[in-house]
Amino acid sequence: xxxxxxxxxxxxxxxxxxxxxxxxxxxxxxxxxxxxxxxxxxxxxxxxxxxxxxxxxxxxxxxxxxxxxxxxxxxxxxxxxxxxxxxxxxxxxxxxxxxxxxxxxxxxxxxxxxxxxxxxxxxxxxxxxxxxxxxxxxxxxxxxxxxxxxxxxxxxxxxxxxxxxxxxxxxxxxxxxxxxxxxxxxxxxxxxxxxxxxxxxxxxxxxxxxxxxxxxxxxxxxxxxxxxxxxxxxxxxxxxxxxxxxxxxxxxxxxxxxxxxxxxxxxx
Amino acid sequence: xxxxxxxxxxxxxxxxxxxxxxxxxxxxxxxxxxxxxxxxxxxxxxxxxxxxxxxxxxxxxxxxxxxxxxxxxxxxxxxxxxxxxxxxxxxxxxxxxxxxxxxxxxxxxxxxxxxxxxxxxxxxxxxxxxxxxxxxxxxxxxxxxxxxxxxxxxxxxxxxxxxxxxxxxxxxxxxxxxxxxxxxxxxxxxxxxxxxxxxxxxxxxxxxxxxxxxxxxxxxxxxxxxxxxxxxxxxxxxxxxxxxxxxxxxxxxxxxxxxxxxxxxxxxxxxxxxxxxxxxxxxxxxxxxxxxxxxxxxxxxxxxxxxxxxxx
Numbered sequence: 001x002x003x004x005x006x007x008x009x010x011x012x013x014x015x016x017x018x019x020x021x022x023x024x025x026x027x028x029x030x031x032x033x034x035x036x037x038x039x040x041x042x043x044x045x046x047x048x049x050x051x052x053x054x055x056x057x058x059x060x061x062x063x064x065x066x067x068x069x070x071x072x073x074x075x076x077x078x079x080x081x082x083x084x085x086x087x088x089x090x091x092x093x094x095x096x097x098x099x100x101x102x103x104x105x106x107x108x109x110x111x112x113x114x115x116x117x118x119x120x121x122x123x124x125x126x127x128x129x130x131x132x133x134x135x136x137x138x139x140x141x142x143x144x145x146x147x148x149x150x151x152x153x154x155x156x157x158x159x160x161x162x163x164x165x166x167x168x169x170x171x172x173x174x175x176x177x178x179x180x181x182x183x184x185x186x187x188x189x190x191x192x193x194x195x196x197x198x199x200x201x202x203x204x205x206x207x208x209x210x211x212x213x214x215x216x217x218x219x220x221x222x223x224x225x226x227x228x229x230x231x232x233x234x235x236x237x238x239x240x241x242x243x244x245x246x247x248x249x250x251x252x253x254x255x256x257x258x259x260x261x262x263x264x265x266x267x268x
Numbered sequence: 269x270x271x272x273x274x275x276x277x278x279x280x281x282x283x284x285x286x287x288x289x290x291x292x293x294x295x296x297x298x299x300x301x302x303x304x305x306x307x308x309x310x311x312x313x314x315x316x317x318x319x320x321x322x323x324x325x326x327x328x329x330x331x332x333x334x335x336x337x338x339x340x341x342x343x344x345x346x347x348x349x350x351x352x353x354x355x356x357x358x359x360x361x362x363x364x365x366x367x368x369x370x371x372x373x374x375x376x377x378x379x380x381x382x383x384x385x386x387x388x389x390x391x392x393x394x395x396x397x398x399x400x401x402x403x404x405x406x407x408x409x410x411x412x413x414x415x416x417x418x419x420x421x422x423x424x425x426x427x428x429x430x431x432x433x434x435x436x437x438x439x440x441x442x443x444x445x446x447x448x449x450x451x452x453x454x455x456x457x458x459x460x461x462x463x464x465x466x467x468x469x470x471x472x473x474x475x476x477x478x479x480x481x482x483x484x485x486x487x488x489x490x491x492x493x494x495x496x497x498x499x500x501x502x503x504x505x506x507x508x509x510x511x512x513x514x515x516x517x518x519x520x521x522x523x524x525x526x527x528x529x530x531x532x533x534x535x536x537x538x539x540x541x542x543x544x545x546x547x548x549x550x551x552x553x554x555x556x557x558x559x560x561x562x563x564x565x566x567x568x569x570x571x572x573x574x575x576x577x578x579x580x
């Protein structure tokens with residue numbers, strides 16, 4: 001456990017050295033600038049759009065970090081040949097993979113947390129500067145704790161994408177890993193269509209295959225509840241638990257396979 | 269190569285001073301930027317029409333297609349299309365010197381509401397944009413009703429959408445029976461205000477009078493949405509202008525021009541019938557028809573075009 005923690009902290013420190021926190025500054029500028037301009041453009045929908053923009057930016061910045069750092073977690077060590085020095089230390093390959101994953105998840109957690117705080121600060125400012133009668137037209141209050149439900153599922157989705165990137169990075173080049181992860185991210189958002197494939201095709205085999213793929217591929221569209229929370233619609237706690245549980249199991253599966261592949265790799 | 273020439277070749281050329289290099293670099297950046305901005309401004313001035321045509325192009329009209337392309341970010345795309353809808357409507361409405369073309373308005377609103385089916389203001393204000401008669405809007409109450417019915421499909425208990433459809437039938441289509449039916453359906457929704465049922469009765473008595481219109485617009489003025497309030501305020505000002513026009517026409521009829529003269533404000537002022545040129549509530553002078561003394565709101569007034577067939 002200690003070895004995993006050390007590796008995780010080292011990955012976190014490296015991400016700081018790689019200037020990952022710069023994206024937080026960009027995020028803050030984006031939100032603050034938007035809050036000034038949107039009021040003029042959106043017919044009183046500025047708070048809704050700030051929420052949409054804040055949640056979407058959290059997901060996009062997180063996605064880029066998850067993919068572009070995730071793909072290099074293992075393959076960079078192999079390319080630089082620093083893997084030999086690492087494996088010579090008293091740590092197992094399993095600990096190395098888990099530590100790398102935990103480190104990037106920690107980076108993402110800090111990133112998402114800071115972005116969420118920045119979003120709430122901007123929303124608080126907008127609530128404070130908007131007359132109370134106008135606030136009654138908002139679907140949901142400016143400072144709405146329900147936004148955290150969307151943030152939570154975005155974070156779980158980012159953890160899953162990190163696991164995907166790490167999985168590909170254990171046996172593939174960084175470029176191919178990035179393409180495969182991004183590809184699965186896109187496919188994962190169309191995945192729900194495969195569920196009802198039997199209603200559009202006659203072939204039972206094709207329908208069965210589609211259904212199989214639906215269960216095999218990550219179902220990422222389920223993690224998107226942004227529209228609901230922005231409009232103040234209910235997202236049941238049961239839905240959150242089931243979706244997060246699905247994400248956790250899928251992550252566990254990817255990490256186990258990644259460890260198996262990495263353990264069998266020959267670095268001679 | 270002689271030894272002298274070789275010696276010359278080996279002598280290192282003095283390196284430029286770093287400060288000088290920096291000044292040259294900064295000057296280069298400034299000149300390039302100024303040149304680029306100059307060319308941009310010239311291009312925009314010379315080919316203004318071309319960029320306007322590009323703005324009118326909507327590459328993807330299928331909301332379902334955009335929803336798929338948008339992946340997780342459909343609500344954000346809805347915001348983008350909403351801003352485009354407002355810019356398109358505002359840009360066309362304020363444009364001068366070319367025919368106003370609102371062709372993109374409905375597809376933009378349709379895309380917005382497909383991407384974010386709970387975007388209430390896009391249905392409600394979109395319906396107002398679409399119903400507005402030319403040249404202030406496309407004059408498509410049918411599309412406004414279609415858009416609101418789409419909203420009802422998503423939120424069947426939203427009484428405001430039923431009310432807005434009733435209003436389109438009443439204000440733009442003058443179909444009082446249909447308006448009454450939709451007011452009744454609005455009144456049946458949970459949390460519907462109690463003034464909707466009396467409105468149904470008013471519609472059934474075919475009241476295309478200003479008192480009913482004023483009552484309805486006052487109800488919309490109570491809305492939470494700032495833009496709806498602005499629209500209601502403008503419509504109430506139009507109703508006031510209609511009242512004033514009636515009074516001014518009565519005055520003009522009572523004091524007809526002398527033989528050989530035409531109707532004019534100057535003549536009425538000269539005869540001390542009026543103290544000055546009458547203006548509407550935006551401060552724009554009314555126009556009087558020289559031949560028959562009929563009075564109208566000026567085309568330059570923010571109240572133009574005025575609603576028709578609203579009797580006293």
